[in-house]
Amino acid sequence: MKRNRLISILNNRGIIEAISLSLTIILWELVSNFIVRNPGKLPSPYSILLAFCDIWEIIPLDIGISLLHFGIGIGAGAAMGIIVGMLMGWFRIVDRIMDPMVEILRPIPPLAWVPFAILWGGLTHYAAGFIVFIGAFFPILINTYTGFREVDKTYIDAARVLGCREEWKLIKFIALPFSLPSIATGIRIGMGVGWMCVVAAELFGVSKSGLGYRLFQVFWPLHMIDKLILYMIILGLVALLLDRLFRYFVEEKLFKWKRGIVIAK
Amino acid sequence: MKKYVSVLLTLILISGIITVCGASEIKTLRIGYQPSTHQIAEMTAMEKGWWTRDLAKFGVENITDTEFSSGPPEMTAMMAGELDVAYVGTAPPITAIDKGLDAKIVASVNTNGSALVLSPGLAANYTSPADLKGLKIATFPPGSIQDTILKKWLKDNGLDPGRDVHIIGAGPGEAITEIMTGVVDGVFLPAPSPTIIEMADAGKTVVYSGEMFPNHACCCLLVSGRLIREHPELVKQIIRTHINATRYNNEHKEEAAEIYARKVRGTDVEKVKESIKRWDGAWVYDPHIEINSTLVYAKVDYEMGYTNKLLTEEDLFDTSLYDEVMGIAPAPGTVSPTPQPTSQPTPGFTSLLVIAALLVYIVLRRFKI
Amino acid sequence: MNYKLEVRNVTKAYISEEGEIKALEDINLDVKPGEFLCIIGPSGCGKTTLLRMIAGLEYPTSGEIILDGKEVKGPSPDRGMVFQEFSLFPWRTVLKNVEFGLQMRNIKSKERHAIAERYIELVGLRGFEKHYPYELSGGMKQRVAIARALATEPSILLMDEPFGSVDAQTRNILQEELLQIWKRTKKTIIFVTHSVDEAVYLADRVVVMSARPGRIVECIDIDIERPRKRTSVEANVIREQLLRKLITEHKKVGLI
Numbered sequence: 003m004k005r006n007r008l009i010s011i012l013n014n015r016g017i018i019e020a021i022s023l024s025l026t027i028i029l030w031e032l033v034s035n036f037i038v039r040n041p042g043k044l045p046s047p048y049s050i051l052l053a054f055c056d057i058w059e060i061i062p063l064d065i066g067i068s069l070l071h072f073g074i075g076i077g078a079g080a081a082m083g084i085i086v087g088m089l090m091g092w093f094r095i096v097d098r099i100m101d102p103m104v105e106i107l108r109p110i111p112p113l114a115w116v117p118f119a120i121l122w123g124g125l126t127h128y129a130a131g132f133i134v135f136i137g138a139f140f141p142i143l144i145n146t147y148t149g150f151r152e153v154d155k156t157y158i159d160a161a162r163v164l165g166c167r168e169e170w171k172l173i174k175f176i177a178l179p180f181s182l183p184s185i186a187t188g189i190r191i192g193m194g195v196g197w198m199c200v201v202a203a204e205l206f207g208v209s210k211s212g213l214g215y216r217l218f219q220v221f222w223p224l225h226m227i228d229k230l231i232l233y234m235i236i237l238g239l240v241a242l243l244l245d246r247l248f249r250y251f252v253e254e255k256l257f258k259w260k261r262g263i264v265i266a267k
Numbered sequence: 268m269k270k271y272v273s274v275l276l277t278l279i280l281i282s283g284i285i286t287v288c289g290a291s292e293i294k295t296l297r298i299g300y301q302p303s304t305h306q307i308a309e310m311t312a313m314e315k316g317w318w319t320r321d322l323a324k325f326g327v328e329n330i331t332d333t334e335f336s337s338g339p340p341e342m343t344a345m346m347a348g349e350l351d352v353a354y355v356g357t358a359p360p361i362t363a364i365d366k367g368l369d370a371k372i373v374a375s376v377n378t379n380g381s382a383l384v385l386s387p388g389l390a391a392n393y394t395s396p397a398d399l400k401g402l403k404i405a406t407f408p409p410g411s412i413q414d415t416i417l418k419k420w421l422k423d424n425g426l427d428p429g430r431d432v433h434i435i436g437a438g439p440g441e442a443i444t445e446i447m448t449g450v451v452d453g454v455f456l457p458a459p460s461p462t463i464i465e466m467a468d469a470g471k472t473v474v475y476s477g478e479m480f481p482n483h484a485c486c487c488l489l490v491s492g493r494l495i496r497e498h499p500e501l502v503k504q505i506i507r508t509h510i511n512a513t514r515y516n517n518e519h520k521e522e523a524a525e526i527y528a529r530k531v532r533g534t535d536v537e538k539v540k541e542s543i544k545r546w547d548g549a550w551v552y553d554p555h556i557e558i559n560s561t562l563v564y565a566k567v568d569y570e571m572g573y574t575n576k577l578l579t580e581e582d583l584f585d586t587s588l589y590d591e592v593m594g595i596a597p598a599p600g601t602v603s604p605t606p607q608p609t610s611q612p613t614p615g616f617t618s619l620l621v622i623a624a625l626l627v628y629i630v631l632r633r634f635k636i
Numbered sequence: 637m638n639y640k641l642e643v644r645n646v647t648k649a650y651i652s653e654e655g656e657i658k659a660l661e662d663i664n665l666d667v668k669p670g671e672f673l674c675i676i677g678p679s680g681c682g683k684t685t686l687l688r689m690i691a692g693l694e695y696p697t698s699g700e701i702i703l704d705g706k707e708v709k710g711p712s713p714d715r716g717m718v719f720q721e722f723s724l725f726p727w728r729t730v731l732k733n734v735e736f737g738l739q740m741r742n743i744k745s746k747e748r749h750a751i752a753e754r755y756i757e758l759v760g761l762r763g764f765e766k767h768y769p770y771e772l773s774g775g776m777k778q779r780v781a782i783a784r785a786l787a788t789e790p791s792i793l794l795m796d797e798p799f800g801s802v803d804a805q806t807r808n809i810l811q812e813e814l815l816q817i818w819k820r821t822k823k824t825i826i827f828v829t830h831s832v833d834e835a836v837y838l839a840d841r842v843v844v845m846s847a848r849p850g851r852i853v854e855c856i857d858i859d860i861e862r863p864r865k866r867t868s869v870e871a872n873v874i875r876e877q878l879l880r881k882l883i884t885e886h887k888k889v890g891l892i
Contacts, residue, residue, distance in 0.1 A: 207435030223339030
């Protein structure tokens with residue numbers, strides 16, 4: 003009886019997750035205090051909590067600036083990624099023209115673009131946004147492209163028969179709505195990659211604040227490892243929050259009908 | 268099979284114990300340095316083989332030196348246990364020792380020697396520090412001498428380093444590229460970078476560091492606490508070799524420039540010679556002369572929140588070995604030889620390895636494999 | 637007599653790696669207004685291609701297609717079409733699907749609504765306006781497709797095996813409903829199918845096509861009075877006739 007009771011408690015949402023998280027933190031505290039014993043290498047969770055209390059005032063500013071860079075990059079990445087992906091996905095000739103450039107530029111890691119961004123963009127928020135853009139652009143492009151390529155011919159036929167004749171109308175009324183879930187997926191992936199690029203973007207000190215800036219330009223040279231790890235955690239949490247918010251507001255609406263198709267096919 | 272496993276485990280145990288206890292021999296000495304004319308003493312001793320020659324009698328078979336773009340990354344490496352000796356400014360050790368680095372400054376290397384360079388247009392219109400408002404200046408990362416002196420000087424002149432001037436941390440190479448391409452308006456760097464920029468017509472020096480903070484300490488000789496405690500004679504010889512190299516460079520400035528140009532690839536020897544002519548620095552070796560200004564750095568760092576406590580002479584310097592080398596009787600009340608740090612950095616993972624090996628051995632025994 | 641649709645000497649050929657492939661050869665067909673015409677034939681005989689050419693989605697290599705006295709040049713809503721499956725726009729509700737053709741004609745929203753509602757009711761789906769296609773069964777989806785095609789009040793309705801992917805019972809029900817709709821709207825319908833039973837139940841006239849290159853082999857009038865019984869003697873006679881014809885054609889292509 004007791005065993006069944008225990009299992010049903012554990013099956014409750016969040017219980018096992020909470021236990022796992024707590025155990026990890028406890029284990030970490032033990033390891034850092036008794037095994038590693040070097041706060042310069044592995045600070046304990048407690049010292050990270052203290053670090054938070056020490057610098058909490060500056061965290062909102064840093065998050066804000068990083069989100070600014072992120073916003074610039076995602077905005078540009080989505081706008082350009084969707085437009086180029088749309089054109090490449092719909093018009094074969096555009097695909098053939100753009101493909102070589104895309105295939106060569108795509109694998110270049112965003113970090114490698116940083117010097118280029120600084121030389122051309124200077125130490126501005128736009129240079130940082132550019133790096134985020136590089137990270138976000140390609141997933142959005144590819145997913146938009148795929149979405150457009152996957153449009154069933156039957157939809158196009160049906161639309162044409164119903165009087166939708168011009169190319170731009172077909173794109174607007176058929177291809178675009180059909181591709182919206184793919185585009186949303188692309189944006190979601192782009193957001194993930196883009197946020198990771200925020201640190202690279204701020205690495206070289208293009209701005210005077212920001213999570214990446216403070217991590218590499220302040221905490222690291224000053225050997226403030228506890229604050230460094232705190233910022234790592236914050237970076238992860240913000241990314242998680244952004245992703246969940248996107249899922250909640252966007253995907254809920256868009257994916258309803260796509261689920262239907264997948265099951266049917 | 269059982270025999271092999273037992274032997275293997277015993278070996279692991281033994282090597283674990285040995286590592287834990289620490290080798291008493293120093294077979295390899297690892298030196299860190301930066302590409303700056305401040306530290307040619309290290310390069311001279313290296314090129315002429317004086318390190319090898321002088322330290323051989325202590326059992327040192329191999330001497331390596333590693334280049335770092337500036338002090339803070341050099342200290343990171345030392346904190347990770349990668350360096351035994353570092354040629355570094357007296358400021359980076361402050362933040363490092365505050366966060367647990369076990370090391371002491373045993374000798375000085377140079378004073379002054381850095382300069383604020385602005386792009387030609389801005390330099391022509393420069394009259395006072397207030398003209399720096401709104402500019403972008405590249406210098407070494409926070410914790411370095413350059414960063415500390417620049418920020419202190421700006422504050423002394425009524426400017427807020429955080430808001431009024433955009434200071435970015437970089438290495439010398441990046442900073443030079445950035446001023447040459449107009450990404451930044453100015454740089455504050457140690458020699459020979461200012462001269463290199465001037466001779467490329469990419470900028471003009473407006474303030475020397477010696478004007479910002481007269482006779483300020485710059486580079487020093489930093490040695491790990493373990494070396495000082497376990498091999499004081501070795502450290503005294505390091506100091507002696509350093510003194511000889513410094514004296515040699517003072518008497519052979521042209522040759523010093525050539526040694527630098529050979530050591531730091533891609534440098535034009537003419538520019539280095541010119542830099543040595545133009546700089547306001549001096550090559551030195553007495554650690555005592557650096558104590559006061561270093562304590563000022565410690566205060567500035569503490570006020571900026573870079574350190575948790577205000578570090579003292581005791582925390583940073585050990586001048587006893589230098590005094591012994593020079594035959595100076597220690598002044599009454601000076602520090603005694605570097606004491607054992609109260610918290611030994613534990614070789615945590617090695618002990619784990621030993622415990623694991625023991626456990627495996629016991630388990631295997633138990634199940635008769 | 638004025639024919640609704642005239643197909644004159646239509647040939648369709650493709651150029652492929654093996655050379656020229658004739659999909660359809662010399663098709664001649666006249667359809668009377670209000671007629672329910674079925675086209676049957678073996679797979680690959682080109683009946684879908686013919687239908688698509690009438691719709692304007694493909695062009696004949698030679699010959700003409702004339703609707704209401706005007707030559708067909710490209711797709712247009714006066715030739716409505718119902719496809720076999722996956723033609724409903726899944727991101728639009730039932731109402732918005734049916735409205736689509738009207739939207740393309742820039743008809744104002746209120747009016748669109750009203751017209752669309754009418755046709756939704758015609759196909760018996762009142763109350764499902766706000767549903768999405770994924771929430772509907774196969775039979776319901778095809779009903780929506782029919783409503784959508786009819787909403788633009790086409791001159792002729794083309795149906796390409798519209799009941800091919802629903803189960804047998806639903807199929808029978810849909811056939812009856814289609815006949816009801818046909819009675820009420822008096823549309824000319826061209827219905828392509830594989831099923832002889834379906835053709836016999838629905839059509840005024842059945843056109844049998846040969847295997848590739850597709851040619852019209854035979855036209856059979858079905859004079860049986862409506863409402864028809866699926867299992868009546870006359871129906872069986874015609875069914876027998878058609879089946880034999882089809883088997884011959886299948887044998888020619890080696891499909892049997």
